[in-house]
Amino acid sequence: MNQKSAEKAWGGVFRVPTDQRVESFSESISFDQRLANDDIDGSIAHSQMLAECGLLTQSEADAIRAGLEDIRNDISEGTFHFTASKEDIHLHIESALTEKLGDIGRKLHTARSRNDQVATDLRLFCRRAIDRIDAGLLELQRAFLEMADREHDLIIPAYTHLRRAQPVLASHQLLVWCEKFDRDRQRLTDCRQRTNVMPLGSAALAGTSLPIDRSKTQEALGFHTIAANSLDAASDRDFVCELAFVLSLTAVHLSQWAEEWIIYSTDEFGFLKLPEAFCTGSSIMPQKINPDVLELVRGKSARAISNVQQILVLLKGLPTAYNRDLQEDKEAVFDSIDTLEAMLGVAAPLVAGTEFDRKRIGESIEKGHLDATTLMEALIVEGVPQRTAHETVGKLVRLALTKECSLTELSDDVCRAEYDGWNASLRQALGSPRAVERMVSFGSTAPACVAEQLAAWRQKLETAAKEIR
Ligand code: ARG
Numbered sequence: 001m002n003q004k005s006a007e008k009a010w011g012g013v014f015r016v017p018t019d020q021r022v023e024s025f026s027e028s029i030s031f032d033q034r035l036a037n038d039d040i041d042g043s044i045a046h047s048q049m050l051a052e053c054g055l056l057t058q059s060e061a062d063a064i065r066a067g068l069e070d071i072r073n074d075i076s077e078g079t080f081h082f083t084a085s086k087e088d089i090h091l092h093i094e095s096a097l098t099e100k101l102g103d104i105g106r107k108l109h110t111a112r113s114r115n116d117q118v119a120t121d122l123r124l125f126c127r128r129a130i131d132r133i134d135a136g137l138l139e140l141q142r143a144f145l146e147m148a149d150r151e152h153d154l155i156i157p158a159y160t161h162l163r164r165a166q167p168v169l170a171s172h173q174l175l176v177w178c179e180k181f182d183r184d185r186q187r188l189t190d191c192r193q194r195t196n197v198m199p200l201g202s203a204a205l206a207g208t209s210l211p212i213d214r215s216k217t218q219e220a221l222g223f224h225t226i227a228a229n230s231l232d233a234a235s236d237r238d239f240v241c242e243l244a245f246v247l248s249l250t251a252v253h254l255s256q257w258a259e260e261w262i263i264y265s266t267d268e269f270g271f272l273k274l275p276e277a278f279c280t281g282s283s284i285m286p287q288k289i290n291p292d293v294l295e296l297v298r299g300k301s302a303r304a305i306s307n308v309q310q311i312l313v314l315l316k317g318l319p320t321a322y323n324r325d326l327q328e329d330k331e332a333v334f335d336s337i338d339t340l341e342a343m344l345g346v347a348a349p350l351v352a353g354t355e356f357d358r359k360r361i362g363e364s365i366e367k368g369h370l371d372a373t374t375l376m377e378a379l380i381v382e383g384v385p386q387r388t389a390h391e392t393v394g395k396l397v398r399l400a401l402t403k404e405c406s407l408t409e410l411s412d413d414v415c416r417a418e419y420d421g422w423n424a425s426l427r428q429a430l431g432s433p434r435a436v437e438r439m440v441s442f443g444s445t446a447p448a449c450v451a452e453q454l455a456a457w458r459q460k461l462e463t464a465a466k467e468i469r
Helices: 020-026 029-052 058-077 089-107 114-150 170-195 214-221 238-264 292-316 324-352 358-364 372-381 386-403 412-418 424-429 432-437 447-467
Strands: 155-160 163-169
Touching: 029 058, 029 089, 029 114, 029 214, 029 324, 058 089, 089 114, 114 170, 114 238, 114 324, 114 447, 155 170, 155 358, 155 432, 163 170, 163 372, 163 432, 170 238, 170 447, 238 292, 238 324, 292 324, 372 386, 372 424, 372 432, 386 412, 424 432
Parallel strands: none
Antiparallel strands: 155 163
């Protein structure tokens, strides 16, 4: 049914009202109302600039500012009426302003199009999201660093192919997450630079014949630079795509961490004790304490990954300048932002409440011949070629496997049978604590090396906390 609908901001040329099915198909108010604050900030800056350029009087700009602040209030208090017939947040706010101010409200859209307006709003929104997520990542890094500090001396097995590989300090392993999230933070900072560019003033695509001064809105909105090409600026969504990508990789890191801790906290591994407040139970099996929070962190990463794909596919067929397809960018990037914030909201407290099970780890730390590589390196120091040393130790491991014992438990005679230069000092390489102590090259797991890494992280995160935006 094509019923008469609200007056449109673009109605002049039309002879018939918009079909209601089109209104509900094309509306974005259901999701872009989240841009309200940014839209109002943009409009206040824009109207003040128009006044300074002689396109509005100062009293008109003042009235617009006051009207917009009232609207901001109504929206935040939930008394503002949203309707699909007014399409999007930009038209809602403008028409509410016109209801309040009449012709003065009708002047706000001077030298502006919704194309540069929505691009500006979205950049402001993403810029704030970047800063919040960056702060969340820093908090998570701090939680890992604190845990690493607490567990500094604990030795755990490290794995490749999920098979016991070599012993490492638990603190070394925990700092892995500080490294990964640091790269994510660097990517966010980098992405923020390209987000922090102002499209406002590009108007629909060609700029404007009116005497505006974009540097004034730039300054008011805190943009680092002004977009140089109006045709590009009104439709550039690279920043949306980049942010979605950075968030997807961050989500992948969170997912890897969740997966590792799910494994480490199983009864079979018994490495970690998760905080009970961050686990849930089963409705049928009374004994279950499940790692649902970690599973959901892992599971929710799928959304962040698919959102990047959605945005890339959205963009790939678009000719230059604004196309309505671009309206579809928002839900994807909003979802990535929401998902990451939700994940970060639980990750840091979960880390803070988790403990290693030192007893269980201690019971099994000498299992799996974790010291084999260190013994091989000790043979290399004696002048044995690496390939030969590898083979010799491989044979000793095979003997130990047959005898179901550790390398330490093999007698000197057995060892001498494989390597005739066998001597007591080679035994200094055996056992997990000694294997760890020997790993002294830069970035390795020896206590002194990890102490340096811990100190560096402490300093880095303290500085970052001071700089947080
Ligand atoms: N809701 C629109 C969007 O999100 C705003 C821009 C509309 N521009 C236009 N020319 N129809 O993209």
